[in-house]
Amino acid sequence: MIKLSPSILAADFTILGKQLLELNAVKNTAPYIHIDVMDGIFVPSISFGMPVISSIRKATDKVFDVHLMIMDPERYLSEFKKCGADIITFHLEATESPITLIDSLHTMGIKAGITIKPDTPVELLYPYLHMVEMVLIMSVNPGFGGQEFLPESLARIRKLKKHIDDNGLRCDIQVDGGIYHENVCDVISAGANIIVAGSAVFGGDIGKNMAKFDAIFAGFN
Ligand code: DX5
Ligand code: ZN
Numbered sequence: 001m002i003k004l005s006p007s008i009l010a011a012d013f014t015i016l017g018k019q020l021l022e023l024n025a026v027k028n029t030a031p032y033i034h035i036d037v038m039d040g041i042f043v044p045s046i047s048f049g050m051p052v053i054s055s056i057r058k059a060t061d062k063v064f065d066v067h068l069m070i071m072d073p074e075r076y077l078s079e080f081k082k083c084g085a086d087i088i089t090f091h092l093e094a095t096e097s098p099i100t101l102i103d104s105l106h107t108m109g110i111k112a113g114i115t116i117k118p119d120t121p122v123e124l125l126y127p128y129l130h131m132v133e134m135v136l137i138m139s140v141n142p143g144f145g146g147q148e149f150l151p152e153s154l155a156r157i158r159k160l161k162k163h164i165d166d167n168g169l170r171c172d173i174q175v176d177g178g179i180y181h182e183n184v185c186d187v188i189s190a191g192a193n194i195i196v197a198g199s200a201v202f203g204g205d206i207g208k209n210m211a212k213f214d215a216i217f218a219g220f221n
Contacts, residue, residue, distance in 0.1 A: 003195070005174065007036060007202075035064055039070035053066070064087070066086075078108065081110055099131070129167075129171055138153075145199055149179060154190045172194050
């Protein structure tokens with residue numbers, strides 16, 4: 001099943017609660033909300049943190065898919081759990097102890113996701129794939145919404161998908177950055193099953209944008 005994870009980085013924060021309700025325009029295909037946390041060190045920008053996440057937790061039952069673009073993410077796992085994270089994805093480049101981190105997430109009852117920047121070889125993820133529920137291929141350099149999809153990402157997704165299938169692994173493949181209605185089919189055909197979209201959901205009419213993704217996904221689901 002192909003699923004959408006709308007990224008609130010592209011939302012209008014003056015009406016965030018209202019926009020979260022608009023995401024309910026489609027029933028099944030968008031069970032997640034993608035929440036980008038940036039620290040200004042691992043990536044150049046700073047986004048938002050725990051107070052924003054806890055307040056939106058009251059507004060929606062969707063799965064909180066938290067993408068941590070922060071150094072040493074192990075420092076904050078229990079705080080993110082407290083404010084409502086269901087899945088936490090960390091960058092392999094940002095931690096010295098990925099295995100301990102994954103174990104801690106599972107002990108806390110949180111699903112683990114692992115990711116890398118576009119310049120990091122996909123093979124570096126392989127030793128961890130049997131331990132995680134999700135692997136994220138970044139299709140832009142992390143740090144900002146609204147960037148252009150890096151075309152070489154498709155080959156990276158295909159390579160990862162082949163490795164997952166060849167080894168009988170079961171983790172979801174998420175792709176994040178520069179995905180629009182026009183290129184999402186290529187991303188799905190390459191092997192992704194969880195699609196992050198920020199600008200393509202929150203730019204313009206959210207209900208219509210969601211319905212368009214829903215119609216495209218119906219062709220695959
Ligand atoms: C980039 C973030 C993305 C971003 C995607 O660092 O991880 O989740 O919000 O935004 P769009 O879909 O606008 O590229
Ligand atoms: Zn993200």
